[in-house]
Amino acid sequence: MKTRIAMRWAAALVVLIALPAVLSSYQVGLLTKMLIFGIFAMSLDLLLGYAGLPSLGHAAYFGVAAYTVGLLSLRVANNFWIDFPAGLAVATGVSALFGLFALRARGSYFLMITLALGQVLWGIAFGWRSLTGGDDGLPSVPRPRLPLPWPLTDGGPFYYFVLAFFVISILALSVIVRSPFGRALVGIRESERRMEVLGYDVWRYKYVAFVLAGLFAGVAGNLFVYFNGFVSPSYLNIVFSAAALLMVILGGAGTLVGPALGAAVIVFLENMISAYMERWVLVLGVIYVLVTLFAPSGLVGLVRQRLGSHPA
């Protein structure tokens, strides 16, 4: 059983490594974007799917990381070893601060507070023109220069650069969700009161999960600003947060493969549909309704139903 699962993971990795050989450079770009949003969606799932905390402001940590890397590489120095860790540090710091406020609430109140906190950052990015460029954002953010034989300005090498972070993130998260800490998060999702009387400091678990989710969202934000070469207030926007929630729900909350899959589908659809029409957000809404009605446990849930295995 264990070796079969390991084989499946290895096969998926081989496919991801081999794909650029058969894809156009445009498609490799799309795949890169899917992986970045895969990391973003998995980070949110740590909160939504495992701890049962529905954050509607997860773009905040993605966005502050992107702005940090953008500002540092444009205004200070394009040094990967400083910019990238700084992006992570700021994302982690902001989530550590916001967690103090958001975790005072539960359920839909938690959702409203995370939304409000996220919008505060959006407002700052929008209004503080001298620092953030306001609505215009920060254009021409350079890709990192690393002592590699292939320049990251090329699509292919950058794809593998992102793939490395994707693999590290999914491995780290899969250890976390199976650890005593991760199992306790699931217990908290199922019954907070019960966990308290079993000896768990529930607040501390939720807070650590919140900060970890911010850290991994920061990884995605860092990669995305390098990928796009651009950062704007829309990175901090509620539409971004909502799209991430939809990726998790569509793929299957409470799993790691699900959100990565959901991210791939949403990125693909957005790319297809926005070529034909402007109302992309409307399509997102329709997808949300359809998923809740017909596949409440997401794509992974559908597959599991077919295979007849029960959820973990």
Added chain:
Amino acid sequence: MMALQVEQLSHSFGGLLALSDVNLAVAPGERLAIIGPNGAGKTTLFNIVTGIFRPSAGRIRLLGQDVTRLPPHRRAQLGLARTFQITTLFPRLTVLDSVLLAVQGLDPVRFTLHRPREAYGHLRERAESLLAEWGLADRCHAVTGRLSYGEQRQVELILALAGAPKVLLLDEPTAGLSPAETASVAEMIRRFSRDTTILLIEHDMDVALELVDRVTVLFQGRVLAEGSKEKIRSDPEVAAIYLGTDDA
């Protein structure tokens, strides 16, 4: 030293006085039933003892230590466990997973996040031995929410026992069970270690009196009577309450 001491405890919800000047002392190993009609304040008392509510006045001592201001998880770590009247199990987890959470709750590895739980074999051994001891080993891979109500009650008791508590509060463990299920749960409670101090809320007086050494009667938030089983059985005031207002 008393296992549990409740001193001059009062609690009100808004203007409603739920508990008024309640005093209790339970010796180590003792089994005490708390009986009384609906709304007498029994569950409120448990919620205050476990730290879910903070009392309006009064103090709680657990094994000699003042715990009035401690949060629930700290009291659990001192050796306090409870069951709930309304089942608050983990409905979507398997029985084994649920028991593992209970075992892990008081283990030093409970906060570890850099290794999978399977790396800690002692957790699983303890969980499996608990399930075997209490006759649920064959149900360990069943999803808790799909068990019969009686089996869920058994899981509830096993979760409370997982940390080998020194003081155990049982809130109507037989409520809603069939006579056969009631008998098996009562048998389970009878088998609990005599080192465990037990406070039992029970609506069914016959079940309660059979399981305990001593009885406290709560009525309208006050201690109406306390003493041996015989004394309570023959107390005219207790009989009046039970005949007059009991809906069971």
